[in-house]
Amino acid sequence: MEFLRPATWDEALAAKAEHPTALPISGGTDVMVEMNFDVHRPSAILDLNRITELTEWSSDGETVRLGAAVPYTRIIEELSGPLPGLALAAHTVGSPQIRNRGSVGGNLGAASPAGDSHPALLAAGREVAVEAHSVRGVRLIPIDEFYVGVKRNSLEPDELIGAVRIPVADGPQQFSKIGTRNAMVIAVCAFGFALHPKDGTVGTGIGSAAPTPRRAVEAEEYLRGVLAERGLWESGELLGPEVVQRFGELVKAAASPIDDVRGTADYRRHALAVMARRTLTWCWNDYRKQIRSAA
Numbered sequence: 477m478e479f480l481r482p483a484t485w486d487e488a489l490a491a492k493a494e495h496p497t498a499l500p501i502s503g504g505t506d507v508m509v510e511m512n513f514d515v516h517r518p519s520a521i522l523d524l525n526r527i528t529e530l531t532e533w534s535s536d537g538e539t540v541r542l543g544a545a546v547p548y549t550r551i552i553e554e555l556s557g558p559l560p561g562l563a564l565a566a567h568t569v570g571s572p573q574i575r576n577r578g579s580v581g582g583n584l585g586a587a588s589p590a591g592d593s594h595p596a597l598l599a600a601g602r603e604v605a606v607e608a609h610s611v612r613g614v615r616l617i618p619i620d621e622f623y624v625g626v627k628r629n630s631l632e633p634d635e636l637i638g639a640v641r642i643p644v645a646d647g648p649q650q651f652s653k654i655g656t657r658n659a660m661v662i663a664v665c666a667f668g669f670a671l672h673p674k675d676g677t678v679g680t681g682i683g684s685a686a687p688t689p690r691r692a693v694e695a696e697e698y699l700r701g702v703l704a705e706r707g708l709w710e711s712g713e714l715l716g717p718e719v720v721q722r723f724g725e726l727v728k729a730a731a732s733p734i735d736d737v738r739g740t741a742d743y744r745r746h747a748l749a750v751m752a753r754r755t756l757t758w759c760w761n762d763y764r765k766q767i768r769s770a771a
């Protein structure tokens with residue numbers, strides 16, 4: 477097996493162009509497990525650990541550009557203000573060791589339906605986009621179009637993820653995950669939720685309850701309509717229980733889970749409705765506090 481160790485991003489892109497089947501390795505928390513279990517015997521490994529810019533993030537106040545290899549620990553420590561949903565999701569990943577090495581770029585590369593970043597990224601807004609770099613240039617892939625099948629993403633063989641662009645939160649965000657224990661656990665199912673008061677929309681992301689991470693589009697549209705028609709963004713009045721209930725039902729309907737070792741499809745649907753109701757209630761309560769304190 478060839479071991480490619482580029483020192484610069486340009487060298488990495490050239491190496492990927494020359495060896496399109498080379499398997500990139502960043503934190504290695506997925507790659508090393510799969511190699512040890514013989515899931516992969518790639519012809520070449522492309523080690524990205526010398527590319528320092530992948531471990532950097534920046535923000536212009538509107539959007540965070542998150543380098544593909546920024547580890548979860550730093551997302552929690554440095555980005556819980558602008559990216560609260562992603563930081564909450566990062567908290568639930570693995571253990572401290574895994575959070576020190578594992579990255580959102582690696583989560584996207586693996587594209588597992590159970591990856592914890594995905595519901596948070598989907599909920600964070602339609603503007604979320606993955607920067608796919610190659611020697612041909614940079615392509616922005618909207619997050620909705622990134623996941624194309626079980627553990628499959630829309631990267632071309634010569635492309636690498638450089639960064640993810642995520643809008644700075646303009647309202648409360650939440651993430652909820654069900655596991656068979658409290659830590660070091662792959663999600664039985666997960667849910668990300670975000671309020672976007674600036675444009676009057678809401679965001680959702682379902683994890684581990686469909687072949688790919690996905691949004692609950694009808695639930696988003698329903699809630700967007702209720703919030704607008706009843707003037708709730710302005711009044712900050714309580715949502716009626718029927719609204720919360722209906723939102724949960726629509727999230728549940730958007731899932732297409734399977735029975736597996738971690739849980740049954742029925743349990744996943746039930747749990748999603750519960751998580752959707754809870755995260756909506758938490759976010760709405762936070763939003764009401766924000767507008768009251770601003771008044």
Ligand SMILES: Cc1cc2nc3c(=O)[nH]c(=O)nc-3n(C[C@H](O)[C@H](O)[C@H](O)COP(=O)(O)OP(=O)(O)OC[C@H]3O[C@@H](n4cnc5c(N)ncnc54)[C@H](O)[C@@H]3O)c2cc1C
Pocket residue numbers: 499500501502503504505506507508509524544545568569570571574577578579580581582583584585586590591592593635636637638660661662663
């Ligand atoms: C004990 C343990 C617990 C875990 N718990 C969780 C958990 O709770 N939640 C969760 O979501 N995940 C969990 N994981 C899985 C893993 O930690 C995450 O998926 C993590 O985000 C992977 O990041 P990484 O940088 O280590 O990726 P790597 O292992 O380096 O790579 C993962 C995949 O992405 C590709 N890749 C990496 N970087 C790039 C790039 N720049 N461009 C294109 N492709 C790239 C690789 O080729 C590979 O296919 C766990 C893993 C272990 C071993």
